[in-house]
Amino acid sequence: MKIHDSLDALLDALPLKDGLSISFHHHLRDGDRVINLVLNALKERNIKGMHLYASSIFPSYTAIKDLVISGHISDITTNYMNGPVAEYISENGLPGTLTMQSHGGRARAFEEGENKVDIAFIAAPASTKDGDVTGARGKNAFGSIGYAVSDALYANTKVVITDTIEKTLKPQIEGSHIDHLLKIDSIGDIARMASGTLKITKDPVGLKIARETIRFLDAVNAIKNGVSFQSGAGSVSLSITRMFNEYLKSKKLKGSFYSGGITGLHVNALKEGLVNDLYDVQCFDRAAAMSLLENPHHHFMSASDYANPHNPNRIIKDLDIVILGATEIDLDFNVNVTTDSYNTLIGGSGGHSDTAEDAKLSIIVSPLLRARTVLIKDRVNTITTKGTHVDVLVTERGIAVNPKRKDLINTLKNTTLNVMKIEELRQLAYNLTGTPAHKDHKLTPIGIVENRDGSRQDTLYKKE
Amino acid sequence: MGKQFITGSLESSDCMVTLYETTTPVIEVDTIVHEAFHDHIVTLINDTLKAENMEHMSVRIQDKGALDYAIKARLLSAIEQYKDDSNG
């Protein structure tokens, strides 16, 4: 492994050429410095037509937009994108193709040679001189570096960029995989890692949705000893996690594990003995990062061990309950978290399609109405997650159960919960908003949404 | 352009309605739900003006996804202010 003392020295030593494929992880979320730094340097060296494999793209990754405009990036494969980069691509497409994968699908694609990456750039908060790397130490410690493991194992050339050299550490990625090491002043701004998503809602509509979700879980007896649970970092999800913890406590139950993206709320459950273990692919806040470092029951896991559909030991195969969001859902329970109704890219699967498929009970939580826009459509604009993997929709005005879950429908026969068919829930919404008009648009494809197994699930189109 | 009568707000689920007199009446709807409800909102405004004998008036609306009852209420309120102003 070679150690370099400047970015230029590093780039001089790398096999750069037109058509290069490069990868980055997104663990610093909106506070990442490395991706812009490296991309701008590659643009300076006029490396054209690159294929970018970024596990997610946040608003601050503006260099991506610049390089797409200048033709230095022609193809992108990612699991999530939002912000100015996403808006630009929605309006203009790419010179090449946009491919959206899930977190588990990305890991599989690396392993099975479909994501062929020439150079993986791994921003590491702490590294030894041998390239042993962890996300849990250093001044910009973000906890788990789970999404970078596939890159470290399967890319041709692996580069670690760090701002903290330590003598020794417990590696999340072994130095034996690493080819190059560079130390810079700062890999990012850890304070911006938790930007935006992390507040428990005080919004009364969000709290209503959260309460209804817990009531639903209670009504179908889903929360028992040994239960496993996963929720996102959206404000409604966080409220549900908090109420889920309270439920376990009040009924004197203990869960087996919480998985996925870990927050301080999940850590509280571990500390209070409400759950046995946490399996962490990504930390959403400092409390989670600290816990990963200190608590032996808080386990690091790679994206493959988390959700690779071809990994027989993936954690989520044992997942009982997952709470997920939606921008749209349709009458077949297909869910869209990738685009809005008019083809602007506003997200992507992340772990959505992975967990929805593997979990025994997949629950979508969302407001039914966002101002005058109704959540439920005839057909979603983009299928992120197939309806066959979605069990329940919980909104502030009613709950819809997928007809294929006759067992749940049967259990809910005498409930006081407002359960109805999804068509009826939509009509309830239309009775408030009026029936929206729809115009057919000429559609220009700009990319595809892949299934977890790599097959094509849906097409992405340009915004009108 | 005559006096403007402005009601409502730009809060989510609300709309701001400006009622005014010009030589040729015009309805302008700027809405965040353009494809879904623009034409419907124009019709709603026209129907309301007609029912109130206000077809000579122009309306500009900036809509943040208000439902029909709110659009109608904002417009009726502007109309009543106009009538009070004309009579007062």
Next chain:
Amino acid sequence: MARSYLFIPANEPRMLQNAYVFEADAIILDLEDSVAIEEKHEARFLAREFLRHHPRGSAKTYVRINTESDWLKQDLSMLEHVPIDGIVLPKLTLKMWNTYKKHAESIGVDTDIIGIVETPDAFFELDALGDKTPIKGLILGGEDLVSALKTTRSIEGRELLYPRSMVKMACARHGILAIDTPWTTLDETNLKTDIKHARTHGFDGKCAIHPNQVPLINEALSPSKESIDFARRVVEKHETTKSMRFSLDGQMIDKPVLARAKETLAKASRYGLLKEGLNENS
């Protein structure tokens, strides 16, 4: 029969159209104190169009009108032909009632009234109000009252001890609803204590000034699971023995206990607490 009365400012469409989402047993669309003077004109139209066109939920729907005479008349004119469950009349005294009655008759509005007693004058007329007016309930207006008494609200609630007792006594005498004043911060612990005061005094319901207060109020003012179970067994035994006097769990059950049991079950049914297997109160 409502545990929670949620105030919704009528000048905010976003709040109006979510009014029935927040699980309050009753909503009070407010044209009075939560609406700024310059917005009252528009609020009136919003309330009317909302009440005319927006689908109702299961909650009772009330409107709190203004007491200033021009506004009161305009509010009542707006509500003519609009079906509501009642009007909430603030600053209630015999004099205010007579003013209201005069205008309501002349405009042609005839609906139930719940009055807010919030001045010292009102407290010397409580019995007469119950006797001489058809009001269906009294809301204790604690915030305005403590201002008039030149004191402040406290969590311990001593300053409202006598007013709460007086209101409940008058309501009990005249068989009308007693509704407690809202707690005006969102602090959950303090809110729970204040709701306990309401419960201790035997209030039927309590006002909420924010949707997040509603679940706590509903829970605290619902019959407990134990009392529902006991009530169920009392009624069952009464039906099997066909007796008006019998023993259950070593307790003598007679007419008043049976009546209370039936009332508890009626409340439990109204609040959706009677379904099998659903643990609303645990």
